[in-house]
Amino acid sequence: MDGATFDYVIVGAGSAGCVLAERLSASGRHRVLVIEAGGSDRRFYVQMPLGYGKLFYDPAVNWLYATEPDPGLAGNRDHWPRGKVLGGSSSINAMVWIRGHASDYDDWESEAGGAWGWEAARTAYRAIEDNEAGGDDWRGTGGPLFISANRRDLHPLVETFLRSAEATGLPCNEDFNGARQEGVGVYQMTIRNARRNSAARAFLRPAMKRPNVTVLTHAQVTRVLFKGRRAVGVEYQRHGRSGRVRAESEVIIAGGAIGSPHLLMLSGIGPAAHLRTHGIDIVADAPNVGRNLNDHQGLNYTWRMTVPTYNDILRPWWGKALVGMKYLLTGSGPLAKSINHAGGFFRTSPDLTRPNMQLYFQAFSTLVPRVGERPLLTPDPFSGLSIGLSNCRPTSRGEITLKSADPFVHPRIVANAFSTENDVAEMLAAVKFLRRIAAEGPIRSLIAEELRPGPSVQTDDDLIADFRARSGTVYHPSCTARMGRDAATSVVDPDLRVRGVEGLRVCDASVFPTLIGGNTNAPSILVGWIGAERILKNAR
Structure with missing residues (x-):
């Protein structure tokens, strides 16, 4: 060579x-x-969809970047996994297929011209996709990339979450990549025949x-x-x-x-x-x-539930054996999916013209850490549920510089998370909305207690301190x-x-x-x- x-x-x-x-x-x-x-x-673990938890700290497939200590994240150094494998980060990510809001591409067009505008992007996406949900003015079929509609084998609590979010006023959305983005629904996935479609x-x-x-x-x-x-x-x-x-x-x-x-x-x-x-x-x-x-910052709110979640089947050895056999024999079950079955997009203020926050629903929780692994396959020893969110268009900006001229020394990453008043204010409004969802009837009756951040965290100052301490990248630099x-x-x-x-x-x-x-x-x-x-x- x-x-x-x-x-x-x-x-x-x-x-x-x-x-x-x-x-x-x-x-x-x-x-x-x-x-x-x-x-x-x-x-x-690359090919098995839920196996990405095993790849979170695996140097064989992951660059394992780390940021500088970040004042906006309470002085924490954030872990930034990026794919070091054929497929790059598409081989270690959570497989959610979201194009973005149409106006995002209007923004691109204003900066870089019509070749990057929404109509050009929509035409390209339709050519790229082979969408299981079928073709229409928005979705494509026959392209090289199969997109799962993700309608089968969802956890029963997905429906509970969707009805609770709708009770807050969010509309049901059957396709976040369609005519509108706002609302709640099931995420499309880059999964094909129970394998990651990187x-x-x-x-x-x-x-x-x-x-x-x-x-x-x-x-x-x-x-x-x-x-x-x-x-x-x-x-x-x-x-x-x-x-x-x-x-x-x-x-x-x-x-x-x-x-x-x-x-x-x-x-x-x-x-x-x-x-x-x-x-x-x-x-x-x-x-x-x-x-x-620029990067999205996010965190989870977590509750102990009175009904079973994925924790109950993925935690014990016999549960691991059961879901493992189900996956190998039938290509189904929790191992055949991402942990983020559903989610959505919402505005923290009605004055906004487009959603500025994204939701992630997980019938699962991982408060008890396991060293060296993002514990998707070893969740908490109780029935737990998490609803996460991330900001869509943060105004904070960081930078990447050299630490050394040695190409094998990672660069210095300064994230500058939550370094603007706008980002802090909208995240504060957003975390309050998570509690609004949890207070609605369908899900409220199934919650035993809020675990993170916990009922003692109520004031704005305490909520801000909590999300600074617990937030981090959602892996979109x-x-x-x-x-x-x-x-x-x-x-x-x-x-x-x-x-x-x-x-x-x-x-x-x-x-x-x-x-x-x-x-x-x-x-x-x-x-x-x-x-x-x-x-x-x-x-x-």
Whole structure:
């Protein structure tokens, strides 16, 4: 492999990178190399949907990033898992398929033009999807990515939650990706035939059957190589040995919202003064690289229930054996799903024009931690239930900078969570709404007691202190190499070309102009899809 030449070199086999590999190779005219720092996604706990709890701290598939101590989170360091495996974070996430609000893409259009607006996005999503619920003006069928409607085998308390949320005034919503987003309902999932349907499974694996596609795993790219100001290849380390590959057309960085700005800076593209402090030669002074970090923050409220929850079947050894056999023999049961069966979107003020909060319902609780594991498969030893939420469009901004010029040292991540009055005020209103849901008749009669934060936490100051102490990322970092028409505020142009150099693009969640109001796997796949169109438009 060392010294080989390809037309396109894609750095990272995450959600966008997998889509790029499939689309750029489809014609057969272009030689495509995908370089991935992690290994194969063919691992049991990757393929089993609920197995993602086992991957939360697994260095074999996870970068295991950590933020700096955050004053907005009561001084805590937050754990940021990101996928280090074929499929990237789509191989370790909770599989919820949410496009975002239509107006999110209006925001993108105002920053980056019509190719990224809502009508273009809706057309692309319909081409991407093979939706189990069937096709209509919003959903697509026949595309490469199967989307489960998630209507079967739901926990009985899902219906109780939905009726309770509706009692607060929220409407029932049959499709959050349809005509409207607001309301409560069941989440669509990237699950197919009881297996995770990651970007690797839907896009990369089919592309790997083509003779013009090469995938190199366990190879970490350490820098982009330049001839003058043109990217001509990359350098990587694999099994302790250094190698180089050349790109005749372009290098495309798809390392995600942390990995992509990190690689840009290691390669000499970033804030010049900062790079010089680490002894890095400047290729292009790009002050916005690593800035504008945006992420959703969330937390759970938890109750002890008087009726069984998933805790009762997933905690004891005999329950684990039972659900394990059910999954292996029938492809059903709790192991065949995400823990987030249902949820929704709501506004903390009627004056808002779109939802600013997202709900997650879990017939499950994990107050008692287990070292080294997100305990989805070992829940609390009592019947527990959690309702979570996260903010959709926080105004707080963080940044990613270098700790070292050593590419194997993780970058410094400063999240700056809840650093604006707006974010604090809307989260305060949101957590109060969780208690409104719990006070409604359908679910109220089944609650034994509130466990977190507990009935003693009542004042605004106490509620704020609680969510600062218990909140954390919901794993949606973005915007760190943002796209836009304005060179003063962006890293890449609307065609995803890195400003100040040639032959180099970024294509992943880092280029989001703004954070989408919802889970970010779908828009990351969208960026790969539309990004491939933009690349092929200029292909040689």
